[in-house]
Amino acid sequence: MVDKEEYRARIIRTASRIFSHYGFRKTTMEEISQALKKGKSSIYYYFQSKEEIFEAVVLYEANQLRRRLTAAIKEVDSPPDKLRNYIYVRMREFAKLSNYYNAVFDKNLDHFEFIEKIRARYDREELAIIRLLVYVGNNRGSFAVEDSEYTAMAIQTMLKGMEVPLFWRRREIDINYRLEAILTLIFNGILKKQ
Amino acid sequence: MVDKEEYRARIIRTASRIFSHYGFRKTTMEEISQALKKGKSSIYYYFQSKEEIFEAVVLYEANQLRRRLTAAIKEVDSPPDKLRNYIYVRMREFAKLSNYYNAVFDKNLDHFEFIEKIRARYDREELAIIRLLVYVGNNRGSFAVEDSEYTAMAIQTMLKGMEVPLFWRRREIDINYRLEAILTLIFNGILKKQ
């Protein structure tokens, strides 16, 4: 059937909404099926288990994140703007795509093996992106760094460090403050002094 | 003990936070006690049941609403401003104090009898406030209405009418648009033509 995939996508979108509100544990198959106006057992025609739905949801959000980050980079031209945009969007979206987010952080969910894989893949891709941004910025004369690889890793580490307080749900101001601080730090340490 | 009441208050604040996120049903006693870093059974030393906690939470939020509304009125001086302020704050806070809010609207919660009482009391008080605002505005020459009581009831009815779409969680814009429309209507129909 052609629209079986489409229906799977619909389930994913719906489940994503509910999961992101209540979390994996508190979301029931009953709720998902009700939101879809189907019988609970019908869902099992499209997915093997609740866990499989969650996996699909997290994958879906991870792709969404990737798409938005790519768009954010293309949006502007100069390397510093690209990097700044990337970091901003990363921080903002990361908290918004809460299933991906919880999947990565929630201790109660650490029995899902697929999370580790997704996370590892994302890390690899992100490092490549940052490395490229730094490299291009260097070539264009915006940045002045010795080793793109090493610098990219340092930046990524900083970004990871910001995820933790993000997870703690501190005050917005605090987050923004940290974000600004990190950006200033990165740019002041990276921009060619004129 | 002096701080038994204080501890009850702490439970209420904590429970309020969790209830407002997950709703009455999905919030467990386990979670509340964990958030308080106490054993589950310890909570029962302060409250008889989960329902009693919820009742206290709703009452707490109702009082908070009352306090903020009173403050909103005192904040400005002219009667039209007072009324405008009152309505704005009412709408904004109502959605924020989500337990009170859900208590009043959630169909799954209609077996709580205390809700009816709180609601009735709030209605009475609100009517009195609006009546007074209208009456004073009338005396001060800002408004020109025949019967304060009747007008106050009409305004309250309008406000109630706005709670429904508020409950539907429509777009912010829609809500604000309605709010403006209602305000314009009330004021244009109420302000003395010069």
Next chain:
DNA sequence: AACAAAGTGGAACAAACGGGTCGGATATTC
């Protein structure tokens, strides 16, 4: 029309969950 395949949902069930109880442990007060 007839038949297979795709899709649906009600019923049933085992496992887990969750509100509430109880008896005793531990801390505090006098």
Next chain:
DNA sequence: GAATATCCGACCCGTTTGTTCCACTTTGTT
């Protein structure tokens, strides 16, 4: 050190929930 206030682990038991089974309707094909 007795009396009282506070806390908690272990348990109870009705309810919830993920999943399966199977009979059913719907859809597409010949």
